[in-house]
Amino acid sequence: MQAVRFLMRVYTYFHPVPQIDFLEECKLHALWKRSWMDSEFIPMTLTHQAAEAHPRFAEFDAKIRGFPSINPAGYDVACWHRWLALAVLGGGLMVDYDVIARAFSFEMLQFPNPVTILDRGGVPCAVYATAEGAEQIVSDILSFKHEHDGKHYSDMFFFQARGYPREETVTLPFGHPDWQRAPAVHFSHSDTGRERPNKFRSVVVWHEMFKPFLAERADKAEAGLLDPTKDVPVQAAA
Amino acid sequence: MTKRDRTIAVVLAHGKAQAAVLRHLPVWQENAKLVVFFTPEDDPLDLPGCTQFSMGKSDGYSAHTNNRCREALRFASWALMDYVLLIEYDSVVFGPIPEQFYPEPGEVTAPKFTVPPGERCPGRSIIFEGSQFLHFPILFSMSACERTVEEMDKMSSWAEGGLTDRYVGYAVERANLRVVDLWRSGIVYTKNIIGADMIDEAINAVRAGARWHHGIKDRDVFERMSAAARELPSMPS
Secondary structure: OOOOOOEEEEEOOOOOOOOOOOHHHHHHHHHHHHHHHOOEEEEEEHHHHHOOOOOOOOOHHHHHOOOOOOOOOOOOOHHHHHHHHHHOOOOOOEEOOOEEEEEHHHHOOOOOOEEEEOOOOOOOOOOOHHHHHHHHHHHHHOOOOOOOOOOOOOOOHHHHHHEEEEEEOEEEEEOOOOOHOOOEEEOOOOHHHHOOOOHHHHHHHHHHHHHHHHHHHHHHHHHOHHHHHHOOOOEOOO | OOOOOHHHEEOOOOOHHHHHHHHHHHHHHOOOEEEEEEEEOOOOOOOOOOOEEEOOOOOOOHHHHHHHHHHHHHHHHHOOOOEEEEEEOEEEEOOOOOOOHOOOEEEEEEEEEOOOOEEEOOOOOOOOOOOEEEEEEEEEEEHHHHHHHHHHHHOOOOHHHHOHHHHHHHHHHHHHOOOHHHHHHOOEEEOOOOHHHHHHHHHHHHHHOOOEOOOOOOOHHHHHHHHHOOOOOOOOO
């Protein structure tokens, strides 16, 4: 009898912003997808179409467009919209596409709360929400008493102020003393720029996350030790 | 947005081909908005400002070359583009790719060679399993690229003895993808190496409309062929 593996979806949200290097984002997206597939997730990229399918889109969109932003036009709007998209898809794991999986397992996502931020600083680069939790995020954003300095307010500030529970060891920022042992690593602009100045983030991700794994695999293939066939049936679970 | 704006080129190259890569890069950039290089770890290119992913060893006709090709296609298939142009460092398409040669979903565009299955590789103890191979450049629709990678994942890393054009052709064949064969198009002039002794023939081919080439390694050959291509009425000067 053949084993059946259950795969879980992981979502990211992509919306091109003119002032942000689209080509570099494309490269990061490709590596993001590769990393999560290697961890046996089904990576799915959501767009504004999913966000706009939410019944409260108009109300939500009007609300978040009132927040100030220092980022290029459209960037923070997309960050807010992704929570609508997650709710439309019935919740799940939503990560930025610069959160690269190393050895992530769906078994790590056993949390008692409907919403859990998988970052020690409360940065919503990786958030797990049940279906109810994803709707709660939308409702919270609509009803929360948002306080800001009039210059900048992003979903990161909201998540930190709202105080959803955090799971601090699943995702670590690149450069953290333990990042090489983390199930997933966040290669943010600031961390990557500080740790590896003047390098494309995609190239840093490739060198740090993929090259060692691929070298080992190539050596095995060369020695004839790798079975290239993968005939195990696969079934989607979420 | 043009089709060029929705095309990623993945270039299989190595450090010893640096000079040819620098010559050919502007041509590739004319074909694709995003150009990414895949090179061996022990023989990378020196290309500041370009994206280069290195993996495996520099070992011609080996599992390393097949693996690099497979990873290049896998990367390209997830890069949020619509077309993938797979290029070896010695292959070019002069000028914009003509509209009619862009593949439909599930199709691949390339010069196709049909061969008898079970053919033996000259001088080596390899028996080819495929009944086709494709010369570079090879243009994939995104869905065809994904299917090709899926097939490569089921194949041995040593498939077709590590000869990349055979490896890609065999994977495309196993995936049952339709190949838009450019031989009948009149835009192909391709050899394993376009040597100095072939330059007159190559230039005549370019003047007759050929612009899809493999085997350009030499600077003089490239310069004379590209000069001839620029004389074509439909080509930008």
